[in-house]
Amino acid sequence: MNTQLRIFEDLWSIVNDTYVYPDFNGLDWNTIHDQYRQIISAGLTNQQFYDRISELISRLEDDHSYFLDPSSFSRMREDYTGKYFGVGMQIQKQGDSIVVIAPTEGGPAYRLGIQPGDVISRINGESTVPIS
Numbered sequence: 001m002n003t004q005l006r007i008f009e010d011l012w013s014i015v016n017d018t019y020v021y022p023d024f025n026g027l028d029w030n031t032i033h034d035q036y037r038q039i040i041s042a043g044l045t046n047q048q049f050y051d052r053i054s055e056l057i058s059r060l061e062d063d064h065s066y067f068l069d070p071s072s073f074s075r076m077r078e079d080y081t082g083k084y085f086g087v088g089m090q091i092q093k094q095g096d097s098i099v100v101i102a103p104t105e106g107g108p109a110y111r112l113g114i115q116p117g118d119v120i121s122r123i124n125g126e127s128t129v130p131i132s
Contacts, residue, residue, distance in 0.1 A: 004049045008040050011053065011067075015060075025061050032059065089114060097121075098128050 012033050015024075036056050040049065050069035057067045068076060088107020091098050098120040103109040120128055 004040050004044060004046075005037070007049075008036060008053065011056075012036070015057075015065075019060070019065075021060075021062070027059060032056065091120065096129050 012029075016029060016033075036052060039052055044052065047069075050067070054067045054069070057065050086107075087109045088104035089109040090101040090104075092101050093099075100109070100114055100116055100118040100120065102116050103114045122128060
């Protein structure tokens with residue numbers, strides 16, 4: 001079995017075994033399996049394959065199920081794992097103070113030990129508190 005068919009079969013089985021709506025939102029999931037297996041077996045480029053898999057999952061018509069091709073998944077993962085510029089924390093102004101809401105796990109602020117509730121009083125040696 002080629003790689004595309006193996007991925008397709010694994011994905012189809014996961015949905016078949018664990019999908020939250022047992023009626024697959026009115027779809028005949030077994031018929032869809034046969035249709036897509038035939039399309040994939042005919043031979044597809046990687047992009048065509050990813051497009052067909054995305055189309056397959058979108059047929060479920062729910063807001064929580066989608067397929068990300070490897071490139072899209074990589075970009076999403078970077079967004080969540082801190083491959084970014086900056087210190088990696090959420091902050092909020094409270095009165096005249098800048099307070100840390102949450103450091104991004106694994107980010108620079110997190111690695112330095114910055115904690116929720118910490119007050120940022122200086123940035124690059126400059127006070128963050130306005131002069132009255």
